[in-house]
Amino acid sequence: MKVLVTFALENEFAPWRKMARFQCVAVSGSQRWYEAQIGSADVRAVVSGTGRLAAQRAMNSAFDESPDFCIASGLAGALKADYLPGQVLAARHVTEMKSGKSLPSDTELLQVAAESGANVVERFLVTERVVATVAEKHELAARGDAVEMESAYVLAAAAQKGIRAVAIRSVSDAVDRDLPLDFDSVFDENGQVKISKVIGQVAAKPSRVGGLIRLAEDSSRAASSLANFLNAFVQVLPAIPKGIAHADALAP
Numbered sequence: 001m002k003v004l005v006t007f008a009l010e011n012e013f014a015p016w017r018k019m020a021r022f023q024c025v026a027v028s029g030s031q032r033w034y035e036a037q038i039g040s041a042d043v044r045a046v047v048s049g050t051g052r053l054a055a056q057r058a059m060n061s062a063f064d065e066s067p068d069f070c071i072a073s074g075l076a077g078a079l080k081a082d083y084l085p086g087q088v089l090a091a092r093h094v095t096e097m098k099s100g101k102s103l104p105s106d107t108e109l110l111q112v113a114a115e116s117g118a119n120v121v122e123r124f125l126v127t128e129r130v131v132a133t134v135a136e137k138h139e140l141a142a143r144g145d146a147v148e149m150e151s152a153y154v155l156a157a158a159a160q161k162g163i164r165a166v167a168i169r170s171v172s173d174a175v176d177r178d179l180p181l182d183f184d185s186v187f188d189e190n191g192q193v194k195i196s197k198v199i200g201q202v203a204a205k206p207s208r209v210g211g212l213i214r215l216a217e218d219s220s221r222a223a224s225s226l227a228n229f230l231n232a233f234v235q236v237l238p239a240i241p242k243g244i245a246h247a248d249a250l251a252p
Contacts, residue, residue, distance in 0.1 A: 001238045002042045004067035004163075005230065006058065006154050008050045011219065012074045016227035017045075031058050039235035048150065052128060055150040059157035069109065069164050069237055072154035073230065075222050076124065076146040076169035079137050083119070083171050085218035086225040089146055090118040091167045096126045096152040103155040108240050109166035116233045121145035124167055126152040137175045146171065164240075168233075170226035172219040 007013040010032070016022070022034035022045060031054075034045045044065055048058035063070075076089065083089060090113040095102040102123075114120045125144035131137060140147060151167040158165035 001040060001069075002044065002065060002067040003069050003071065003234050003237060004062055004065070005043060005045045005071045005073050005234075006055070006062070006150065007045065007047045007074045008054070008150050009074070010047055012223050012226070013045060013047055015220075015224045016230055019227050019231055028061075029057075030054070038231060040238050041234045043234055051149050052153055055153040056157070059153060062154075062157065063161045063163060067163060069106075069240075070154065070158040070166075071109075071230070071233075072151040072158075072165060072167045073226065074148065074150065074169055075172035075219060075226070076148040077131055077137065077173045078146055078171045078175045079125070079141045079144055080146075081175055083121075083146065084174055085171050086221040087171045088118045088225055088229045089121050089124075089169050089171065090114065091124040091145070091151070091169075092120065092122050094124045094126055094151040094155055094167045095144065098128055101152075103152060103159060105155070105166040106164040109164060109237075112236055112240060113166060113168060113233060116236060117229060118168060118233075124148055124151055124169065126150065133178050134176055141175065168226075168229070170222040170229070172222040173215060174218075177214075 013034075017034060020036045020038050020043070022036040024032055025035050026033040030049045032047045034047075036043050044067065046058050046062055048054045072094075078084070090110055091105055092110060093102045093104050110120055123144040125140055125147045127147055127149060130149070131140065131147045137147070146169060148169055151169070155165050155167060
């Protein structure tokens, strides 16, 4: 059984990479591809970079190995007070905010995710920019449970290939905390963090250091929680009939 798992950034993937002893098998521009055998599952992971363009570039070749299942994964910001850093969420739907169009996660994959310890929520919102402030999060709370930047494009590509897919994310920042940096300005054209830009923002406003340390700690907790979940989740996937997903594009 083959499973494709997508991440935006290396720090989201790093704990699982170490735990399952993934080996890097290919580098293409800013994308990195890894493989590991976990139980009876052949797992292929791609680190794409942040945002729509990076995710869509990775999806151009993501399904060349004809996976049986796809997991759109990584970290997300909570939009509800119930969801705290480190909690793993699985979404029934992902909605691209710009177009308002949505795709569902596979219902059987959702059920197995719930049985494996994920909190099943109604909706992830997929934005083109980082939602950084408490005010912005509260404004979006009526429309979704968590916010991120890639899952809609991963699920759309999987649907076009007839691959059953699910969106699963771990919470890295709570709804009541502002992000300490202007993250939209720290990503390069490939969706990767430029450390020099992070340093520049901190140097300009040293009071950001405390918030940055707290975010790093919460993100590390979230990535470790996600690694533990995914490592267990992929090992129970062989029990699910492979089937064929509906080949829909993003639909209202």
